[in-house]
Amino acid sequence: MSGASGLSAERKDALERWLAGQADARGVTVTDEGRLSGGAISLNLAVTLDIDGGPLAGRHACVLRTGAPSGVSASLGKAEEAAVLRAVFDAGVAVPEPLFVGDDPAILGAPFYVMRRVGGVAAGHRMVKSEAPRRDLARKLGRQLGLIHSVRPGRADLGFLPTPAPSPALQLVADCRAWMGERAATDPVLALGLRWLTLNAPPAGELVLCHRDFRTGNYMVDGERLTAIIDWEFAGWSDPMEDIGWFCAACWRFGRPDREAGGIADRADFYAGYEEVSGRRVDPTAVAYWEAAGILRWAAVAVQQGERHSSGAEPSLELALTGRMLPEIEMDLLRHLDAVAEAGGHA
Amino acid sequence: MINDDPDARDLVAIALRTFRETVLPAVPAEQRFAALMIASALGIAERELEAGTAKEPALAAAVGALLNEQGDLATLLPRLCASIDAGAFDAPDRQAALRPVLMEITRARLAVSNPKRLESGG
Numbered sequence: 001m002s003g004a005s006g007l008s009a010e011r012k013d014a015l016e017r018w019l020a021g022q023a024d025a026r027g028v029t030v031t032d033e034g035r036l037s038g039g040a041i042s043l044n045l046a047v048t049l050d051i052d053g054g055p056l057a058g059r060h061a062c063v064l065r066t067g068a069p070s071g072v073s074a075s076l077g078k079a080e081e082a083a084v085l086r087a088v089f090d091a092g093v094a095v096p097e098p099l100f101v102g103d104d105p106a107i108l109g110a111p112f113y114v115m116r117r118v119g120g121v122a123a124g125h126r127m128v129k130s131e132a133p134r135r136d137l138a139r140k141l142g143r144q145l146g147l148i149h150s151v152r153p154g155r156a157d158l159g160f161l162p163t164p165a166p167s168p169a170l171q172l173v174a175d176c177r178a179w180m181g182e183r184a185a186t187d188p189v190l191a192l193g194l195r196w197l198t199l200n201a202p203p204a205g206e207l208v209l210c211h212r213d214f215r216t217g218n219y220m221v222d223g224e225r226l227t228a229i230i231d232w233e234f235a236g237w238s239d240p241m242e243d244i245g246w247f248c249a250a251c252w253r254f255g256r257p258d259r260e261a262g263g264i265a266d267r268a269d270f271y272a273g274y275e276e277v278s279g280r281r282v283d284p285t286a287v288a289y290w291e292a293a294g295i296l297r298w299a300a301v302a303v304q305q306g307e308r309h310s311s312g313a314e315p316s317l318e319l320a321l322t323g324r325m326l327p328e329i330e331m332d333l334l335r336h337l338d339a340v341a342e343a344g345g346h347a
Numbered sequence: 348m349i350n351d352d353p354d355a356r357d358l359v360a361i362a363l364r365t366f367r368e369t370v371l372p373a374v375p376a377e378q379r380f381a382a383l384m385i386a387s388a389l390g391i392a393e394r395e396l397e398a399g400t401a402k403e404p405a406l407a408a409a410v411g412a413l414l415n416e417q418g419d420l421a422t423l424l425p426r427l428c429a430s431i432d433a434g435a436f437d438a439p440d441r442q443a444a445l446r447p448v449l450m451e452i453t454r455a456r457l458a459v460s461n462p463k464r465l466e467s468g469g
Contacts, residue, residue, distance in 0.1 A: 191428040317384045327456035328464045
């Protein structure tokens with residue numbers, strides 16, 4: 001990728017030649033339609049492919065997704081992300097279909113993939129703007145999560161995803177501690193979070209494919225239609241309650257703390273949709289644990305994002321400001337731990 | 348070092364005010380996100396310079412009381428982390444003593460980074 005604007009002429013040529021080979025076509029023309037919001041980790045470019053010949057002949061509105069110059073440790077490479085996307089697409093999850101995966105960095109300078117472009121908006125603050133709670137949307141999202149969790153370990157196409165050990169919870173604690181680095185030894189709220197999650201960790205249970213960033217802001221809606229679950233770069237095997245907790249965590253309600261399911265509705269509708277499709281009961285005590293885990297993991301990611309800026313690796317105002325979000329994330333954690341103690345669920 | 352006037356806090360404050368009043372309204376939509384981030388960063392910097400270290404002695408005293416030690420915050424916080432790690436605050440009465448102090452430290456940091464979240468309580 002060449003800067004924020006998109007593809008250089010040279011890279012566009014290389015991409016077109018490569019795509020023609022992949023699509024078994026006489027030729028492919030790529031029209032670059034500019035950058036889409038992609039978050040701090042990935043770059044998304046709107047492209048239209050005109051494919052001349054082969055099984056995919058015709059015009060396709062697509063998104064070209066590439067990794068950023070420096071990633072966070074938790075995120076998958078783009079070829080791996082595309083494999084996850086293919087697996088959940090095949091499981092019936094609402095996601096854009098991945099069409100071409102370029103794992104050779106020689107083509108565009110970094111691995112990438114091309115997926116179909118899906119309509120709709122993802123912006124969290126717009127999602128929560130409605131007079132009445134969006135109960136139907138919450139139920140649909142619960143069903144989608146049930147479908148995602150139908151993908152189970154032991155398949156070759158997702159063999160690159162590590163198995164958490166000794167349990168998903170204790171793996172997360174170890175990961176967070178590593179990502180926080182020195183900060184865990186100087187910030188007592190982070191130290192408390194790590195300690196609490198260690199003492200209250202649920203034992204290892206069944207593993208499912210978790211999205212691990214399933215929340216308002218990471219799904220797209222067109223009117224009342226749920227069009228896509230997006231941003232799969234953190235996916236991995238984990239405890240199914242992890243995704244439920246993250247969706248309901250206080251940090252993703254976008255100013256609607258009263259609507260505990262992602263700022264859009266009550267938990268009941270979200271849980272009901274999930275139970276309907278997954279055949280699994282939602283365990284509120286486990287969900288409360290994973291909400292705390294999610295908040296601490298978000299704190300660890302914020303530390304890393306800030307560090308990407310502060311270290312000089314990738315000077316960026318957005319990354320710098322993410323680093324300064326730590327106090328509000330920690331406030332969410334302290335309030336959540338107090339609420340859990342009051343409810344008598346954990347120590 | 349000679350402290351010139353206006354000082355850093357004052358310069359950041361007037362830069363932010365000028366940016367908000369005269370630049371931000373004229374910023375095209377494509378640059379608006381970046382412009383809002385600039386305003387946000389200057390706001391944090393202004394509040395950090397304003398707050399200085401005024402709250403540190405009280406916070407250091409509170410942390411010191413938990414540890415039965417004396418010192419400044421920079422010395423005491425790593426010791427508090429090590430104690431938490433080692434399980435010294437696992438017992439319910441120790442947790443009950445720890446939580447309000449952590450809340451105070453976090454409130455002081457939030458007052459700089461995002462005071463709106465402090466007011467809303469949400």
